[in-house]
Amino acid sequence: MxxxxxxxxxxxxxxxxxxxxxxxxxxxxxxxxxxxxxxxKSISYDKYKELEDKCTALEKENEELKLSAMTVDQLKAYAADRKVDLGDATTKEAILSKFKETK
Known part of the structure; x- marks a missing residue:
């Protein structure tokens, strides 16, 4: 070694x-x-910030992928759990749009 x-x-x-x-x-x-x-060991703040930003972007992308794979009923349940007001949204596209508005 x-x-x-x-x-x-x-x-x-x-x-x-x-x-x-x-x-x-x-x-x-x-x-x-x-x-x-x-x-x-330590890293520079610039490197930390770069990694933090990358992590945030990947978390957002992961959330979007997870939501897009859900059915309408799953999305409605997910919205209810998170107290997201879907208004009159009934289609998958409209529900996904409501999630994007709340972020």
């Missing part, structure tokens, strides 16, 4: 693993796959 941090790579034994992890080294197997991450 190896301890990797930046451009430093050390071949280590199992007994040395914890010591290197505490120093912030990632522990990899002999093929280079990360087995354990070093302590004290």
């Amino acid at each position: 190896k301890a990797v941090k930046g451009n430093k790579v050390y071949t280590i034994t199992e007994t040395e693993k914890d010591s290197y992890k505490k120093k912030g080294f990632d522990i990899t197997d002999d093929e280079g796959n990360v087995v354990e991450n070093g302590l004290g």
